[in-house]
Each structure stands twice: as C-alpha cells, then as structure tokens.
Amino acid sequence: MSSRKQVFAIFDNADKRQETLPFEKRILTYLDSHNATALVEPEDFNDADFVISMGGDGTFLRAAGRVGNRQIPILGINMGRLGFLADVLPSEIESTLDRVLSGDYIIEDHTVIKLESDGEAVSCNPFALNDIAVLKRDSASMISIKARVNGDFLVNYRADGLIIATPTGSTAYSLSNGGPIIVPQSGSLCITPVAPHSLNIRPIVINDTGVIELEVESRSHNFLVAVDGRSLKMAEGTRLTIRKAPYTVKIIKLKNRRYFSTLHEKLMWGADNRQ
Numbered sequence: 001m002s003s004r005k006q007v008f009a010i011f012d013n014a015d016k017r018q019e020t021l022p023f024e025k026r027i028l029t030y031l032d033s034h035n036a037t038a039l040v041e042p043e044d045f046n047d048a049d050f051v052i053s054m055g056g057d058g059t060f061l062r063a064a065g066r067v068g069n070r071q072i073p074i075l076g077i078n079m080g081r082l083g084f085l086a087d088v089l090p091s092e093i094e095s096t097l098d099r100v101l102s103g104d105y106i107i108e109d110h111t112v113i114k115l116e117s118d119g120e121a122v123s124c125n126p127f128a129l130n131d132i133a134v135l136k137r138d139s140a141s142m143i144s145i146k147a148r149v150n151g152d153f154l155v156n157y158r159a160d161g162l163i164i165a166t167p168t169g170s171t172a173y174s175l176s177n178g179g180p181i182i183v184p185q186s187g188s189l190c191i192t193p194v195a196p197h198s199l200n201i202r203p204i205v206i207n208d209t210g211v212i213e214l215e216v217e218s219r220s221h222n223f224l225v226a227v228d229g230r231s232l233k234m235a236e237g238t239r240l241t242i243r244k245a246p247y248t249v250k251i252i253k254l255k256n257r258r259y260f261s262t263l264h265e266k267l268m269w270g271a272d273n274r275q
Contacts, residue, residue, distance in 0.1 A: 005035055005036055005037045006035075006036045006037070006049045006050070006101065007036070007037045007038075007039060007047055007048050007049050007050075008027075008031055008036060008037065008038050008039070008048065008049070008050045008051070008052055009038075009039045009041075009042050009045050009048035009050070009051045009052070009072075010024060010027060010038055010039065010040045010041065010051075010052045010054065011041060011051060011052065011053050011054065011059065011062070011063040011066065012024060012041070012053075012054040012055055012059065012079075013054070013055035013056070013058075013059045013079070016055065016079065019079060020054045020055065020079055023054060023077070023079070023090050023093060024040065024054060026093055026094070027052065027093060027097070028040075030093070030094055030097055031097070034097070034101055036101065045066060045067055045070060045072060046070065048072050049072070049073075050072065050073055050074075050075060050100065050252070051063055051066075051067055051072050051073070051074045051075070052074075052075050052077060053074055053075070053076045053077065053085075053086055054077045054079055055077075055078075055079050055080060055086065056078065056079065056080025056083055056086055057076075057080070057083055057084060057085045057086055057172070058080075058229065059079075059080075059086065060074065060076045060083075060085040060086045061085070061129055061130060061228045061229065064129045064249045065125050065127065065129075065228065065230075067249070068125075068127070068247075069245075069246070069247040071247065071248075071250055072250070073107050073250040073251065073252045074249065074250065074251055074252065075088065075096070075100065075252040076088060076251070077089075077090065077093060077096075078090075083266070084168075084171050084172075084262065084266060085168070085251065087253075087257065087262060088254075096254065099254060100252065104254075104255065105252050105253065105254055105255065106252075106253050106254075106255055107250045107251065107252060107253070108184060108185065108250070108251045108253055109185065109248040109249075109250060110129060110166070110167070110168045110184060110185075110248055110249045110250075110251055111166045111167060111168065111187075111189075111208055111244060111245075111248060112127050112128065112129055112166070112244070112245035112247060112248060112249055113127070113128050113131075113132060113164060113166055113189065113242055113243065113244055113245060114126050114127050114128075114242070114243055114244070114245045115127075115128070115132050115225065115227055115240060115241075115242055116240070116241040116242075116243070117234070117238055117239070117240055117241070118238070118239045118241070119234070119235065119237065119238035119239060120234050120235060120238055122227075122232070123232050124227055124230040124231075124232055125227065125230060126227060127227070127228075127245050128166070128169070128227045128228040129166065129168055129169070129228060129249050130165065130166060130168055130169030130172050130173070130228050130229075131163050131164060131165040131166065131169035131172060131173055131174060131226075131228065132163075132164045132225065132226070132227050132228075132242055133161055133162065133163045133164070133173060133194070133225070133226040134161055134162045134214060134216060134223060134224070134225055134240065135160065135161035135194065135223065135224040135225070135226060136160050136161060136218065136220075136223060136224070137218070137220050137222060137223055137224050137233065138218075138219070138220045141218070141219045141220070142158055142159055142160055142195070142197060143158075143159070143160070143161070143216055143217065143218045143223055144156060144157070144158050144216070144217040144218070145157040145158075145159070145161075145162050145214055145215070145216050145217075146214065146215040146216075146217075147162070147191065147212065147213070147214055148212070148213040148214075149206055149210045149211070149212055149213075150210055150211055151211075151213075154191075154204075155201065157193050157196060157201060158196065158197040158198070159193040159194050159195055159196040159197060159201070160194040160195040161193070161194035161195075162191065162192070162193055162194065162214065163177060163179065163190075163191070163192040163193075163194060164189060164190070164191055164212060164242050165179060165182075165189065165190045165192060166182075166189060166208075167182040167183060167184045167185070167186050167188060168184060168249075170182040170190055171263075171266075171267075174190055174192040174203070177192050177193070177194050177195075177203075178192065178202075178203060179192035179203045180203060180205065181263065182205065183259060184259065187207060187208050187209075188205050188206065188207065188208055189205070189206055189207075189208045189210065189212075189244075190203055190204070190205050190206075191203065191204050191205075191206065191212065208244050209244065210243075211241060211242075211243045212241070212242040212243070213239060213240070213241050213242075214239070214240040214241075214242070215237070215238075215239050215240075216234075216236060216237075216238070216240075217236055217237075218236050221235065221236040222234060222235050222236055223236065225240065
C-alpha cells in the first residue's frame with residue numbers, strides 16, 4: 001500500500017501574482033512528480049502538512065496569520081528583498097523541497113503574542129508573530145502611554161508610539177526604532193518606544209511570560225493599534241493587554257542555515273570592510 005501523499009498549501013502575494021506564478025508552476029511540477037499534493041490558496045489549511053509562503057516577510061506574516069494555531073510548519077520562499085522569515089531563494093526551490101520531503105530540516109518554534117482589550121473589541125486577528133504597535137493617529141501630537149508589566153508600573157511613555165516585539169519581530173519595526181536584536185527562542189519580548197520625548201526612555205527587554213498593560217491618552221481621543229501591520233483605530237481610555245499566545249508558529253529551517261550568518265548577510269555586516 002502506498003504511503004499517504006504529503007500536502008503542501010501554497011500562499012502567495014496577490015499583488016505580485018504575475019511575478020510568483022512561474023515559480024509556483026515549478027513547485028506544482030516538482031510536487032506532482034514526487035508523489036505530493038499542492039493546494040493553491042486553499043480556503044482551509046486543515047488538510048495541509050506544510051505551508052509554502054511565496055513572497056517577502058509580509059507575505060509570510062499573512063500566511064502565519066492564516067495558519068493560526070494549527071501548528072502547520074511554514075516554509076518561506078523569498079520573492080522580495082530582505083527576508084528574515086522567507087529565506088529560501090527561488091533558485092533553491094527544488095533542492096529545498098528535496099530536503100523537506102526527505103525530512104532533512106529542523107522546525108523552529110517562534111513566539112506569538114496576543115492583543116486583548118477591555119473596551120472595544122479587537123476587530124482584526126489579534127495574534128502577532130512580529131509585533132504589536134500602539135501609534136498616534138495625527139501628525140502633530142505625541143501620545144501618552146502608561147505601561148505596566150505584571151501589574152507593576154513601568155513608565156508613562158510620551159512618544160509617537162510603542163512597539164511590543166517578539167524575538168522574530170526584533171529585526172523589523174522595533175529595530176528601525178533602535179530596539180535590540182533578540183535571538184529566537186530566547187524567551188523574551190522587547191518594549192521599544194517610537195520617537196520618545198525623553199532621551200532617558202530606552203527599549204527594555206522582559207521575559208515573555210510577562211503581561212503588558214497599556215493605557216493611552218491622545219489629543220485626538222483615539223489612537224492606532226497595528227497587529228503585524230493590521231491596523232485598527234481605538235478610543236482613548238481603552239486598556240490594552242498584550243501577552244504570549246498559547247501556541248507558537250512553526251518555521252521550517254534548513255540545517256545548514258545559521259541565525260548569525262543570516263544576520264550578517266541581511267544586515268550587510270562587514271560590507272564596508274576593506275580587503
């Protein structure tokens with residue numbers, strides 16, 4: 001009796017479908033010839049053994065949002081420019097799928113955080129693999145964000161916003177605002193202010209078991225919350241709670257890929273060295 005076919009769900013960037021289509025066809029051809037099944041943009045991922053994200057890190061985040069708590073490993077094929085999550089090159093598609101089908105890979109568990117509100121309902125997917133950001137809406141005035149960790153008062157941020165980042169998200173929006181790079185699986189979260197009023201206010205790293213509570217005051221009486229880039233408006237006075245989600249996102253990594261070499265390559269460390 002033949003073994004069950006492995007099922008791959010393919011998720012791509014709809015805005016760049018024409019660019020990804022030739023590579024998608026390569027994947028379909030490969031899987032068909034290797035006794036595997038491909039589902040392109042399925043409504044339901046429940047039957048999938050693996051998810052292939054074709055695009056940049058933004059596409060990967062959307063794929064992770066679709067997978068949710070199903071614990072389906074995700075493979076990221078980088079069709080963009082800077083890919084920390086999607087790190088397989090198009091030229092490596094067939095060789096990478098060879099290794100996936102033969103089990104020659106590792107799975108990294110990446111922390112997810114969840115947004116909760118005691119005022120307005122969270123109208124978007126409340127789970128974030130990268131970050132949750134609280135931001136001002138108007139262009140002139142900063143907002144005031146009172147922050148507590150595990151019930152203890154931390155600081156009253158006066159800034160353009162505040163980012164709560166996972167280790168995965170530490171190389172994204174948080175990094176561009178001066179936050180530290182945090183190694184995956186380090187059990188940490190980072191709280192990074194966006195353009196703080198005081199230079200004494202710095203990013204702080206906490207244990208990922210910490211529960212963060214935020215209260216926002218704004219001259220416009222509302223503010224924005226971005227959950228992995230999914231934005232929603234909330235009213236002043238809404239109390240937000242951010243905590244670690246009860247599940248992780250599983251990311252497929254090849255055994256020869258190393259985190260620090262990825263940082264070196266993507267951030268171009270040493271690019272200015274003279275030989």
